[in-house]
Amino acid sequence: MLTLSLILIPLIAGVITLITKNNSAKQLALIGAAIELVLAVVIYSQFQPTAAQQFGFSYPWIQSAGISFAGGIDGISILLVMLTAFLTPLIILSTFRQPYKNASTFYALILFMQAALMGVFTAADAFLFYLFFEAALIPVYFLAAVWGGEDRIKVTFKFFVYTIFGSLFMLVALVYLYYQTTSAQGHTSEISAFYKLALDAQKQGWIFWAFFIAFAIKMPVFPFHTWQPDTYTESPTPATMLLAGIMLKMGVYGVIRFVLPIVPLGLQTWGTTAIVLSVIGIVYGSIIAIQQRDMKRLIAYSSFAHVGLMSAGVFSQTLSGVQGALIQMLAHGINVVGLFFIIEIIFSRTKTRNIEQLGGITQRTPHLTVYFMILMLGSVALPLTNGFVGEFLLLRGVYESNIWLGAIAGTTIILGAVYMLRLFQKSMFGAKSTFTEHFADLSFSERAVLVPLVIMVFWMGLYPNSFLKLTEPAVSNLLQMIHY
């Protein structure tokens, strides 16, 4: 019941927001998201770190096709559920100073998106997962395409077609797997039933690619990333935060949930290829990030590089790789949302995102400087920050699976420092420019967004075990299934 409420609360709050007047929309949306967060905290406090699924619900839905409306939370879902519940209110709060036209629709779409994401992370039925996976796309498409920048129509359209294209392959794979299952009532689409299938290596290879294309586009992994930097740049910042902070995790989550346990033999054959592509993405994304002038674009490419590491870690099929990916999803979500928010703050005051035109912001803004620095260092993976834990585990995972690839992936530490420190230096230090002459420090509502993020950066960095222990039993159980 608790899990079902996770999906229903944002849905209901979204409908209420949609039908109310524009001027009270943001408060209502924030209240909805806050209730959701409380619920998530309740779930977190009651969650038992075992491999088993908890807070499950199951209702018959499309019985003739064996599809049920079933979900629950296990050690793999929990962090992502928490991440979604934690970030959404902050994303809504981050828009408080910014007037958006048609606010009721705008906030309703954010809440619908949250509902769909919760559905993705808790679904226990493959088709339910697919439905939510697609449904999450529609609100974010409209958010980006209606409220976005100048080139928004072309860019978001490309993104939409791209991701649907991938998802359709996943649909084919799911339908195929569905027909391989047998149960008392015919076929079933429970994910756990898919785990029991033992297909031959060739079939697994095909299914691996169908899944891989779907999830690689979503993450994105090289060479499926071309939609990403443009979309991140053109979308309004709240949509970018949703995209980078939560939505790209759907891809990584999908790999952990579907690819690892269902097609282990396919992974044996093609896993290294997938890691190679991911590692190319890391290096390539980092190098392009170094050359960016637009701050939003820079973070977009850095996000591409980071997710490449997560994907490499997952495909390495090692405990530390998968664990690292899960913890890094959380850390990256927090950091990237914070960084995009800081960029939005700078942009709203200077009307420029070009780092060449900025400089000298530190002189007037002690608060902004400190928060920006912490988030930046978290993103660079400095020890004692959240980024370090994930990156360390991920690199260890990739290294365990292939030394050379591990070494190349390791360059992310250096390259990441290069582009992030360059961003910080060019925008915050140096001489003031005409754009940054009158730069006000953070307002209360802006601090209200950044403080929780910074707390999380340190909590995860200093005491990662409080998160790792939640996922450990489920992940080792998953990996045992692969290496039978």
Next chain:
Amino acid sequence: MLPIILLSILGLLVLFLGFQKSKNLLLPATLLVLVLTLIANFANWNDAPSLYFKGMLFENKLTMAFSGIVLLSALLIAALTRGFIDDEAAQPAEYYAIMLFSLVGAIMMIGYENLLMLFVGVEILSVSMYVLTGSDKRNLRSNEAALKYLLMGSFATGIMLFGMALLYGSTGSFNLAALKSYVLTNPSPSPMLYVGLLMLLIGMLFKVSAAPFHFWTPDVYDGAPTVFTAFMSTIVKTAGFAALYRLLSGSFSGVYTFWWSTLAGITVLTLLAGNITAVYQNSFKRMMAYSSISHAGYLLLSLTALSSQSQDAIVFYSLAYSLATISAFGVLMIVGKETGVRSHEVSENFNVFNGLGKKNPLLAFVLTVSMLSLAGIPLTAGFWGKFFVFSSVVERGLTWILVVAVLMSAVGIYYYFKAVIAAYMREGEAGSIKVPQFYRLVLIATTIITLFFGLLPDLLKGLV
């Protein structure tokens, strides 16, 4: 067989009503006839399958479901025809009567048990369509379309009739059951049967506008008045696929190995031709014409696979497709009229939807849902339609065709979203669009049903 009788008699009454100069009664009368027929159609729902008219027509749940879709579509489309009464040049009594009579043909095509009945049904439906296509007399494009449709349609009918004759020659019967037993008892039938079957298929595939027999479709759809385009693209297609399904699954499932490869080729060709050409259209109406070709491809996919899932898939897909198409054409009619320009090129372009989200949020929403459904995005009926079709294909194991279909679905999203983008993201002229109450009801109904079956497809799926 109550619907056929009702439609014939009441259709005549509607025609006579036209002599009374009481034009305002025509639409209510037509709607009443259609509602009555729709109810009558389901009156025998729980009865055992039975034969009528000396074994010429057959009725079971499947045929009733198809007839129901056809009648419901006709009801919804008829409700969108209020414009006739204001149009001085129109002859509403004739239009309504022809629409009702054409449904007789459609129901015969759905329920035929004898090939002769199929032929009669096809002809009734086709001739009605030729007339309705040319009903906008003053419009050259409409005239041209009608002539083109008539000439090519007659040619196709000829081929189909020849095919039937050959089938009769090789089996000695027109009866579906007799054909089936012949096919089953003769492991190696004469080549005449194969040629006959192919020619019959060609005729039928022409009617449902499958490639490479689709060349008439864009011109005819484009030229016909929008209401009748909607009529054509939903009712003719549903009836045609019902007929094809009964033919292939009933009589000729025994020679599946012969026809599946032909049909597979045609399916792939149809999917490619429909979807890729649709991308290049600037006219919404022409895009819908190509999209109707592409949907014929998806329906054919389910026929090609012919598995236990096919029947449900075709019924569900037909309904989902019909509803979404009616929504789309309905919105086009209202918006196109509002632009106030009589030139078709302008009022049927994608640009007419520019800024629709501001001008009328309801219309924009209806259009969006219908486009999402046609594109097969989840939570709409269209998604489940595609899903069931894909399922039937996976069950048969024709994965390579499925890959083509999936790629083409992605292409489909591209052109359907042009309309959504125009509605929400492009700036249009200021002003708002008023929707007549009656139209609003129809559009809300189609949208709600589309979303309803998008959430609960099971309610429909298990029925037949």
